[in-house]
Amino acid sequence: MDDDSQNNRSLQRQLRVLVDEARRNEDKLQRLQALELLLLGAESLSELIQMLLHRYREDFALDAVSLVLIDPHYEIRRFLEDESLQVANHPNLIFKADCDAMPEDAASLFPRLGAFDAKQHTPLFNMAHKELSSIALLPLVRQGRVIGCLNLGSSDSRRFVNGSGTDLLERLTAIISTCLENTLNVERLKHTGLTDALTAINNRRFFDQRICEEIERARRHQEILSCLFVDIDYFKKINDSYGHQNGDKVLRNVAGLLNEQMRRSDILARYGGEEFAILLCNTDIDAAEEIAERIRLAVHATPQ
Structure with a gap:
């Protein structure tokens, strides 16, 4: 009789453990599903990244979350800067030129759980x-190619244990990878529509959008905003005398020279024909005149 009672108590304890584990898994699944819906609803690349770095950490009580993205041509960083996300202010957002620059564990095709090394x-x-004591x-x-790595860290050594099931995490990473690729494709489409095909710099449409934003930003922060309009003298004569192909070459060369003179905060666009426009953020008229003269001298000194 005593043996039966002990067996019953043991079975009840095991049952409670299993029920508690099932409840925790159900709660985890519900939170993951809620996060997945938010990720799928992200309207921009910067919004998606903010969710991954901050919302995930808060919702799942993690001590650290970081995101590594493969960005060999600075494309992703350029998109984020266009969306006014300051990459330097997010040390947990890390960029690598290729997978070889990442630790072997992070470059794997499958989740890795275990102790923090x-x-x-x-x-x-x-x-x-x-x-940190344990990490995932x-x-x-995407399509068999590693495009990044989401890294989770905990001070609890039992949080991420080697050999634990990773089905839910694999599902989540598949959704994150798809969302990342989709938002990048949207950014590429937007960039294509806002880029001048000949010179590969911003076009008039982009400039018209940004000038309103920059004027509002300058007012809000009480900063000075200057604008330069740059016109190539005698450009029609170049086209007539040397042909449109050489005229196109001149436009590309001038655009490249202008780009070299710009700071990262400045905005350069082809305004139309042989005209270019430059927004100089936080720059007064004297400094703008100096920049304009520097541009003129650089173009004058460069044989076209």
Whole structure:
């Protein structure tokens, strides 16, 4: 009789453990599904990244979350800067030229869970507020190619254990990878529609959008905004004398020279024909005149 009672109590304890585990898994699944819906609804690349870096960490009580993105041609960073997301203010957003620059665990095609190795994993967590004990490295893969890695860190050594099931995490990373690729494609389409095909700089449409935004920003922060209009003298004569192909070459060369003179905060666009427009942020008229003269001298000194 005593043996039966002990067996019953043991079975009841095991049942409670299983029920508690099932409830935790159900809660985790519901939170993951809620996050997935938010990610699928992200309207921009910057919104998606903010969700991954901040919302995920808060909702799942993680000590560290970082995102590594493969960005060999600075494309993603350029898109984020256009959306006014300051990459320098997000140390947990890390860019690599290729997979070879990442630790081997992070470049795998499958999630890796286990103990935190300071030597190997510290480069993946630039902003860990607590000493990490366990981590989950979740590769972001599209068409068999690693495009990044979402890294989760916890001070609890039991949070991410090698050998644990990764089905839910694999599903989440598949959704994140798809969302990332979709938002990047949207940004590429927008960029194509706002870029001058000949000179590969911003076009008139882009400039007209940005000038309103920059005027409003300058008013809000009480900053000075200057604008230069640059026109190539005798351009019609160049076309008539040397042909339109050489005229196009001149436009591309001048656009390149203008770009070299710009700061990262300045905005250059082909305004139309042989005209270019430049917005100089936080620049007074004297400084704008100096920049204009520097541009004139650079163009004058360059044989076309």
